[in-house]
Amino acid sequence: MNLKQLAAHLGLSPTTVSRALNGYPEVAEATRARVAAAARAHDYRPNTRAKGLATGRAMAIGHVIPTATRHEIVNPVFADFIAGAGERYAAAGYDLLLSVVPDGDEAQAYRDLARRGTVDGVILHAPRIADPRIPLLLDLGLPFVVHGRSSEVRAPYPWVDVNNLRAFRRAAEFLADLGHRRIALVNGLEFMDFAHRRRRGYLEALESRGLPADARLMHAAEMTETNGHRAGRALLALPAPPTAILVSSIIMAIGVRRAAEEHGLALGRDLSVITHDDDLSYLRNGEDEVPIFTATRSSVREAGRIAADLLMERIGQPGQPPRTRLLEAALILGLSTGPAPRAAAPPAPPAGA
Amino acid sequence: MNLKQLAAHLGLSPTTVSRALNGYPEVAEATRARVAAAARAHDYRPNTRAKGLATGRAMAIGHVIPTATRHEIVNPVFADFIAGAGERYAAAGYDLLLSVVPDGDEAQAYRDLARRGTVDGVILHAPRIADPRIPLLLDLGLPFVVHGRSSEVRAPYPWVDVNNLRAFRRAAEFLADLGHRRIALVNGLEFMDFAHRRRRGYLEALESRGLPADARLMHAAEMTETNGHRAGRALLALPAPPTAILVSSIIMAIGVRRAAEEHGLALGRDLSVITHDDDLSYLRNGEDEVPIFTATRSSVREAGRIAADLLMERIGQPGQPPRTRLLEAALILGLSTGPAPRAAAPPAPPAGA
């Protein structure tokens, strides 16, 4: 059942039916009611493509998610971010278009979405330092919002990000204040902007507490359980192992915990761990109990909601100066941190290791 | 740059340009080359909506993913499944449309997609026993493929599923053969079809090995780490705790492991655990080492690829009898299983507990 048929059925012109359904004022209330009833009875919905062609709007938002072909990793936070964003899209009548592309083909994917007019805007995921996709999107004139930020990009652009630097600085300082002197960092890949900022926060904290930065205490890898385990194992096998570890994701932290257990270390007593916690729905850290991990927490689902709102606003009013939104992560206390152990302190060399 | 402009620029009619780009034979090779070059030079891509309107095909596949509003859970396997499917869509020129809807509004979402003509077909996720969405989709005439199956649905429909029953039966029998007499099940919610089948497999195994079914050894809940931990803790607190646990997801298994550690039990020695393993990219179980968990493994990403292929084939040739595909899970040996411990055997009552 299309508009013309519905109109014919009602003995009206397509124009009137269209206006009646779209809430235009110049249609009599009686007619509008009659049209609405008929539309409901026939379960009529305007054809997306025809409507889009006529209005020039796709009523769809694109998300391009890269799947690194080599490692085949799909970032688990996408699911929750997209759930948050999708919620808002649905409420506003937007569809969500997902483009799964191999790493590297992303520029092409954005160009394609823009030129084909498939979407009205996109969310840019997982920005890197000096991410070339940002100038590309600015150039294409396709409205977008970045989930995260990209250091070294000069032009202003809209983004939603967690204050990663401050979160990790606070976490590391907290550990230092508990007496930890050897604090390790198990980070995501550091060409990713968030990881870069977290490292800076970590380093700033070390400096502010007068602790030396030790390259052997810093690991960076894709944020899988396996990599968390590897890093944890390597750290604990050091001659002077850390007494505290700062971890970039809860999935990595689970790997670190596994390594600790293999070494017979109890979290919170023998080894302190603070992890970043994206508040993933299937991996809650302390739902109605004390959190297992002390963590810097920031809901990625909420970030999705905010990014979606920002983008739809931007689509509605282009030309406005780009808005940004910096979210603060909460530092929540769990069972995985405690004062630095005294007993196990290694024979302290006079001038620090 | 649209088709008309490109045609004008070339001094050709839109018809010829369209045919040249779409590979129709009735255009001279020289012309075709000239058109292709101009299209490339101007980075021309046909407008999706216009093309769709003209052809009657959306060139898009829908995935409706429910977000249970109460628990706000997003199943983590979606990400990997969609990565697999999306890969195939991209190769075939299809877009992927994601509908995030609150649990319960799904029927409406499907009806909407069908009526608006937004997609050419859909993948049905997370089917339940006697899932009403299947008759609905059959009724709507919208091509679809189910990821999983739905017991008690009579009509034939296309699906891709893992042989959950056999996988769990094999796993439970394997545990029994290791001497375990008290084998627990930590399952997903059992109105979900896959969980229902896994339970049946588990029960069949118990029966085949002459073991009693004990309701206290069976848990079912949403597959989160927290719920895995809860179930594990409850099981291990029993007067006659199980010596082996069969778990429905690796995330739950991580929770079970945490409970075991709290009880001072070593996996593979004091307690055996077998988990189902969807081979998630960020949660690999034994990438290049011996797997941590003994597991029934089946790649959900591969399932996504297969489902996508099946659906696109179905869209291309409707009316064909529905094809189905049953995948077998591998039983892979890891470090979490071993013979039933003898020492800790409880004082055996004469006639079995």
Add this chain to the structure above:
DNA sequence: GACTCGCGCCAAAGCGTTTTGAACGACGCG
């Protein structure tokens, strides 16, 4: 040399909407 045929191209219709511009009564006002 007329006729057929096929190659290469084109004009125009059509896809299902929205939107522009106008028509048509009815009504109020001078």
Add this chain to the structure above:
DNA sequence: CGCGTCGTTCAAAACGCTTTGGCGCGAGTC
């Protein structure tokens, strides 16, 4: 009573593409 106004409706154009149904022209055939 004539004119402008308002409220309601409509016909037709437009969106950017595909596709139908020719059309012209040169080559081949008799």
